[in-house]
Amino acid sequence: MLRVDELVESGTVTNQALKHLYSADLVVADVTSPNSNVYYELGVRQALSPGGTILVAARATELPFDISNQRVLFYDLDFGTDEGFQRRYRQALGLEAHQSENPVRAALNDLGVAPNPREDMASFEREFDWKIDRARTAEQLVAVWHWAKQYAPLPSAGALSLATRLARVEDYATAAAVLAATYPAADTNYEVHRQRGFFLRKLEDYDGAITELERALELNPSDPQSLGMLGGALKRQGRYGDALEKYERGVHLAPTSLYLRVARAGIAVMLAEPGAANEAFDLYQKIIDWIAETPSFVGNYWADLVLAEARWVLGDFEQARVHAENAVRNGAHPVEAKSAAEQIQMIGTAGVHMAQAEGFAGWLVELATSGVLKERVEAEASTSTKMGQLRKTEPYVIFHLSDTHFGTIQRNGNEVDMHRFADSENSDRLAVELKREFDRALATARCGPEAAAVVLSGDLTYLGKPEEFASVHSFLDELCANVGLRRDQVIIVPGNHDVDWTARPDRRFDNYLEFVGEFYGEDLFKRLFPLVTWDFKLTGKRPEPNEIVYLDQSGPVAFVGLNSCIFEDEGHNYGFVGKRQLDNVRSLMPEPRPGQVRAVVMHHHLHPYPEPLKARTADDVAVDLSTIRDAGLVEQRFMKLGISLVMHGHKHRPQLRETSVKSGIGDSGHASKSLIVSGCGSTGVSEHELQHSTSNHFAIIELLRRTRQPGADFLRVEWRQLSLDPGAEWTTTDRWTLKG
Numbered sequence: 001m002l003r004v005d006e007l008v009e010s011g012t013v014t015n016q017a018l019k020h021l022y023s024a025d026l027v028v029a030d031v032t033s034p035n036s037n038v039y040y041e042l043g044v045r046q047a048l049s050p051g052g053t054i055l056v057a058a059r060a061t062e063l064p065f066d067i068s069n070q071r072v073l074f075y076d077l078d079f080g081t082d083e084g085f086q087r088r089y090r091q092a093l094g095l096e097a098h099q100s101e102n103p104v105r106a107a108l109n110d111l112g113v114a115p116n117p118r119e120d121m122a123s124f125e126r127e128f129d130w131k132i133d134r135a136r137t138a139e140q141l142v143a144v145w146h147w148a149k150q151y152a153p154l155p156s157a158g159a160l161s162l163a164t165r166l167a168r169v170e171d172y173a174t175a176a177a178v179l180a181a182t183y184p185a186a187d188t189n190y191e192v193h194r195q196r197g198f199f200l201r202k203l204e205d206y207d208g209a210i211t212e213l214e215r216a217l218e219l220n221p222s223d224p225q226s227l228g229m230l231g232g233a234l235k236r237q238g239r240y241g242d243a244l245e246k247y248e249r250g251v252h253l254a255p256t257s258l259y260l261r262v263a264r265a266g267i268a269v270m271l272a273e274p275g276a277a278n279e280a281f282d283l284y285q286k287i288i289d290w291i292a293e294t295p296s297f298v299g300n301y302w303a304d305l306v307l308a309e310a311r312w313v314l315g316d317f318e319q320a321r322v323h324a325e326n327a328v329r330n331g332a333h334p335v336e337a338k339s340a341a342e343q344i345q346m347i348g349t350a351g352v353h354m355a356q357a358e359g360f361a362g363w364l365v366e367l368a369t370s371g372v373l374k375e376r377v378e379a380e381a382s383t384s385t386k387m388g389q390l391r392k393t394e395p396y397v398i399f400h401l402s403d404t405h406f407g408t409i410q411r412n413g414n415e416v417d418m419h420r421f422a423d424s425e426n427s428d429r430l431a432v433e434l435k436r437e438f439d440r441a442l443a444t445a446r447c448g449p450e451a452a453a454v455v456l457s458g459d460l461t462y463l464g465k466p467e468e469f470a471s472v473h474s475f476l477d478e479l480c481a482n483v484g485l486r487r488d489q490v491i492i493v494p495g496n497h498d499v500d501w502t503a504r505p506d507r508r509f510d511n512y513l514e515f516v517g518e519f520y521g522e523d524l525f526k527r528l529f530p531l532v533t534w535d536f537k538l539t540g541k542r543p544e545p546n547e548i549v550y551l552d553q554s555g556p557v558a559f560v561g562l563n564s565c566i567f568e569d570e571g572h573n574y575g576f577v578g579k580r581q582l583d584n585v586r587s588l589m590p591e592p593r594p595g596q597v598r599a600v601v602m603h604h605h606l607h608p609y610p611e612p613l614k615a616r617t618a619d620d621v622a623v624d625l626s627t628i629r630d631a632g633l634v635e636q637r638f639m640k641l642g643i644s645l646v647m648h649g650h651k652h653r654p655q656l657r658e659t660s661v662k663s664g665i666g667d668s669g670h671a672s673k674s675l676i677v678s679g680c681g682s683t684g685v686s687e688h689e690l691q692h693s694t695s696n697h698f699a700i701i702e703l704l705r706r707t708r709q710p711g712a713d714f715l716r717v718e719w720r721q722l723s724l725d726p727g728a729e730w731t732t733t734d735r736w737t738l739k740g
Contacts (some may be wrong), residue, residue, distance in 0.1 A: 018048075022147065026093070030057065043104065056075060058075060129161070131147065157443040161444065163195060167198075167199060191216075201232060201233045210237075214230065224257055230246050231250065231263060250264075256733045266309070344357055396702070406460065418686055419685065431479040433722075476519060494512045499512070529548065531588075556703065558589070561600075574629055576630060595707055606635060609651055609655055635661050651681075700717070718734075
C-alpha cells in the first residue's frame with residue numbers, strides 16, 4: 001500500500017502519480033471530500049488502466065452525478081466498529097481486476113479506441129505489440145507489463161517479445177512473470193516454457209527452471225536449445241553427470257551449435273579425474289580447430305567468446321584475452337560475456353587454473369560493461385542516445401527462402417517426391433512450418449507482418465510443370481493468409497528448375513510467367529514486371545528472357561528480381577544475367593532514394609563456394625559451372641546501382657559474403673560500400689537432393705537501418721536450419737550483425 005505524497009523518488013510528483021496510477025494493480029480512491037485532485041486522478045486511472053479501482057466514501061457523502069452510478073463502499077468514521085464495511089472491503093480487495101467497474105474504459109471500448117481482448121483479441125494484440133515497440137527504457141517495458149497483465153492470459157507471441165526485451169536489461173524476474181501470465185493458454189507452447197525456464201535459471205530458481213524446461217522437452221523432445229538450458233540448470237545444481245547427458249543429446253541434434261559444444265566441453269573438464277583430463281581438453285582443441293576452419297565464424301562475437309574460454313582452459317591466457325577483446329569489439333552483450341565468465345569460474349572451482357579463474361572472469365565482465373558496450377547498455381535506457389535513435393527506425397524483416405522444389409520424378413520405376421514437407425504423422429506442410437517460424441521472428445523483431453517481405457530466389461518447382469507451380473501457388477496462398485502478408489510482399493524469381501526444358505525455346509518460361517501472373521493478379525503483375533507485355537495467350541509474343549525483371553521500389557527496400565536463367569535449357573545449364581538485362585534494370589531505376597535500401601534477388605550464386613576438389617588428370621579443368629558466368633560484370637554493375645544486398649539460392653547450402661569491386665573506371669561513390677551477398681540453402685528439397693549432412697535452411701534478414709552508415713549496425717542475418725533427423729526442429733545455427 002502506498003500514497004503518492006509519501007513517495008521518495010526522483011522526478012515531479014505529477015509524473016510519479018501518473019506512473020503509479022497507470023501501473024498499480026489496484027487503486028483505492030476515497031471520494032468523501034469534493035477534492036478536484038482526487039476526481040482528476042480517478043479519471044486518469046480509469047482512462048489509462050484496465051486495472052481495478054475501488055471507490056470508498058464516508059456515509060452520507062453526496063456523490064457527484066458522474067460517479068453516482070458506480071459502486072461505492074460507504075464506511076462509518078469509526079472504522080473499528082464498522083464490521084460491514086470491513087467485510088465488503090476485504091471482498092473487494094479479493095476480486096479479480098476484470099471484475100472492477102470502469103465506465104471510462106467501457107466507453108472507450110465502445111468507441112473502439114481502447115482494445116477489449118474479451119471481444120477483440122486481434123486489436124488487443126496489435127495494441128500490445130505497439131506498446132512493446134514504443135517502449136525505450138526498462139521502466140517503460142515494466143509499465144507495459146503492468147498494463148498488459150490485467151488482460152491475462154496474454155498472447156504468447158507478444159509476451160515472448162516483451163519478456164525477451166526485459167531480459168536484455170536483465171530484469172529476469174519481470175520477464176518470468178510476463179511469461180507466467182500466458183498460462184494456462186500457452187501451456188502447450190514449448191517456447192514459452194523454454195524461455196521462462198531460462199529466466200528462472202538466471203534468478204537461481206533452479207527447481208522452477210528444471211520444471212519449466214522439462215515441460216518444454218515433453219512438448220518438443222528434439223529441441224537442442226531446451227536441452228542446453230536444462231543442462232545449464234542441472235550444472236548449477238552440481239548435477240554434472242545429468243548436465244553432460246543433456247549437452248550430449250543437444251550436440252547430437254545440433255552438431256554445429258557452438259553453445260552446446262563448448263558447454264559439453266566445460267562439463268567434461270569438470271567431471272575429469274585429476275591428471276586424466278586430456279580427452280576433455282581435446283574437446284576444446286577440436287572447437288578451436290573447427291572455428292579456424294569455418295570462414296563464417298570470422299567476426300562472430302560468440303565464436304570469439306568461445307575461443308576465449310577454450311584458450312583459457314588450455315592455458316593460453318594471452319590469446320584468451322585477445323579473443324575476449326575481439327568479442328566485445330564485435331558486439332558481445334554484457335549478458336553473454338557474463339555467461340562465459342560464469343562458465344570459466346565454474347571450471348576454476350573444479351581445479352582448472354583455479355588461481356587465474358576469478359581474475360579472468362572478473363576482467364571479462366568488466367571489459368563487456370565498460371567503454372563501447374557500457375555506452376550501448378546505457379543507450380537502452382535513454383531515447384536521446386544513438387541507440388535510442390536507432391530503435392526509432394521501424395524494423396523490417398526479410399524471410400529469404402529458396403529451392404522449395406515442389407514436384408516429383410520417376411526413379412527406377414518409382415515416383416520420388418523432391419519436396420520434403422507434407423501432412424503426415426511426422427511432418428507438417430511447409431506453410432505450417434514457416435508460419436510458426438515467421439511468427440517467432442516477427443515477435444523477436446518487434447514488428448508485424450506488414451513490415452516483412454518473403455523472398456523466393458528460384459527453383460520453386462522441380463521440372464517447371466503447371467501442376468508443380470499449382471502446388472507453389474497453394475503454398476504461397478496458405479502462407480500469406482496465415483501470416484497476414486499481401487501479395488506485393490512476396491518477391492519471386494525463376495530458377496533453373498522452373499524452366500520447362502521440354503517446351504519450345506521461346507516458350508520455356510510460359511509456365512513460370514503464368515504462375516506469377518495468376519499469383520499476383522493482372523494489375524499487380526503489370527506493376528512488378530514492367531517489361532513483360534505478354535497477354536498470356538498462345539499467339540501472343542513472349543518476352544525475351546532478359547525482360548523477365550521484377551521491380552518494386554515502393555517500400556523501405558527496393559527489390560530487383562533478375563532472371564539468371566537466360567541460357568537455361570537441356571544443353572546450357574549455367575547462370576547468366578547479361579548486359580542487356582542489366583541495362584534494362586538501370587533504365588528502370590533512378591538514383592537511389594534517401595532512406596531506401598536496394599536489394600537484388602536472383603537464383604544462381606555470384607561467388608564460388610568453398611569446397612574441396614578431387615584429384616584430376618592434367619588436362620582436366622575444375623570449375624563450378626553453375627556460378628554466374630558474367631559474375632564480374634554483374635557485381636560491378638550492382639555496385640554502380642547502389643545495391644546493398646544480394647540474395648540467391650541454387651547451391652542448397654547457405655553462404656554469407658561481403659565483397660566490393662573497384663575497377664578504377666567510372667566508379668561511383670557507391671563503390672566504397674560492400675555488397676552483402678546472402679546465399680540461401682534449400683528450404684524445401686527432400687533428402688533425395690540434399691548432400692550428406694546438409695540441412696534444410698532459410699535466412700532471416702533484419703534491416704536495422706534504412707540508410708547505410710559506415711561502422712553502424714546495418715543488417716542482422718540469422719540462419720535457421722532443420723536437419724533430416726526424424727523429429728528435428730528448426731534451430732538457429734548462426735547469427736551475424738553486419739555493419740554499414
